[in-house]
Amino acid sequence: MSPRHNILFLHQSADLYGSDKVLLAVASRLLESQFHPIVVVPVDGPLIDELRRAGVECHIASLTRLSRGTMSLRGILGIPGELARSFRDIDALLQGRRVSVLHSNTLAVLTGALWAGRHRIPHVWHVHEIIIHPRLATIIYGHLLKWFADRIICVSRATCSHLVSNQASLASRCRVIWNGLDHRPPPRQAAIAAYREQLKACPGDAVIALIGRINRLKGQQLLVQAASQLWRRGIRNFRIVIVGSVVPGQEHFLHALKQAIAASPAAAHISVQSFTSEVWTVWDSCDIAVIPSTEPESFGMVALEAMAAGKPVVAAGHGGLTEIIVPGHTGWLVTPRNASTLADALQHAITDPSLRKRMGQAGLARYEAEFTLDRQMQNMVAVYDELVH
Structure with missing residues (x-):
């Protein structure tokens, strides 16, 4: 049996809304494959409970997230320090284990792009957003994807079209993969x-x-x-x-x-x-x-x-x-x-x-x-x- 490959998932929250549920489903199902999921989120919340219940390895650590606040001068100046803390936290929790793929779940996670680049690890950026406003954010994300994403998973054709319309060079790296839903519990x-x-x-x-x-x-x-x-x-x-x-x-x-x-x-x-x-x-x-x-x-x-x-x-x-x-x-x-x-x-x-x-x-x-x-x-x-x- 071939050794399992570690997939490191970085995610911006620990709620149970759309992208959170997608992460929960994907990481849980990967347990049945040759890939071993390791999930890192910056806060505690219901997602952590569900991941652990499913048997998925998960950790809480510092992550640098892009937001409207980050776009301010104060936010930009704080990014290097946040990234340094994120890198230290991730390195510590991995304890020397090799990561085969880093999967950034949502555009908001900046740590993944830079940590993967530093360690020369393939980086998958999973795009769950269509960002129209502010226009500056659309431009910034387009360039980040161009520089730091080896593969871009778009949750819809509409998402892919929006990215490519703003950064045409992304087309060859984009894969449209619709979200899926596991079997639902019976009605009570x-x-x-x-x-x-x-x-x-x-x-x-x-x-x-x-x-x-x-x-x-x-x-x-x-x-x-x-x-x-x-x-x-x-x-x-x-x-x-x-x-x-x-x-x-x-x-x-x-x-x-x-x-x-x-x-x-x-x-x-x-x-x-x-x-x-x-x-x-x-x-x-x-x-x-x-x-x-x-x-x-x-x-x-x-x-x-x-x-x-x-x-x-x-x-x-x-x-x-x-x-x-x-x-x-x-x-x-x-x-x-x-x-x-x-x-x-x-x-x-x-x-x-x-x-x-x-x-x-x-x-x-x-x-x-x-x-x-x-x-x-x-x-x-x-x-x-x-x-x-």
Whole structure:
């Protein structure tokens, strides 16, 4: 049996949102291969618990992350010191073990590019973002990828196209690999009934779920506007649940959302809940998934989860979501940042339960055909094989 190759994963957070879940799935599945995953994150959090539960080696260490704050003069001046701490931490936790490939999960992780270059180790940069604003960030990331990435894994064709449109030389190094989802747990009927009761959903109500971090991009306020329009049209047999938390320091987004809900005529039918690890209870309990992102999503893991739960998806028609959802078959793609077209699609879904069921079944079939974790892992391992042989 050939020796296992160590794959060092560096990731910016320890939450359980999109890119976190992708890392968890990939690292866990690699345990069954010739590759040994070692995961490093800068903070403790639920991702650490899940990785350890799966048997994945993981560590907490200093990592240099790029952010809006880093783009300031003070942030730039602090980078050399942060990098030095990151390098010391990583070297210490490896204890002399050889790394075959370094995998930077998301563009925000700067340490990986420079540590891999210093040690002459192949570097995979896994791009989960489409960064449009600020323009300076787009330029900087393009050059970093050009200088420091041996392979670039893009989670969608839209992500790849955005990178190449800004830095054409990246095309030969880009590989488009759609995210995959592992087998979901079976629905728990008692939990579903309790959750719908918690939302005060009557038997004829359609429960609409939006799951995602509360920020300016995910479209929570746009959904509230659409709900207000539905209410004024006389469509009132719905309940909306918005599930997610804010990044520390961005509590103003949650405050603004609650203000918008309070001002809506549909306020009593809209709930906001903090992030939950019981995400499948939410998906199993809802009737419609909505992803009204105001800027292009690079992919959209929540769309896969909803489809795996057999739910139709109403989503903004840009970015990677256009590669997941088949309009009129598995859901609706609506005009981005337009509350009226969002309300129109939701009205169709609310008022036609049989259509919801057909679309949900079609979405489940599409997930099983195109977006399984097995399929993603086959493509990921092929990239690692290219670099170690």
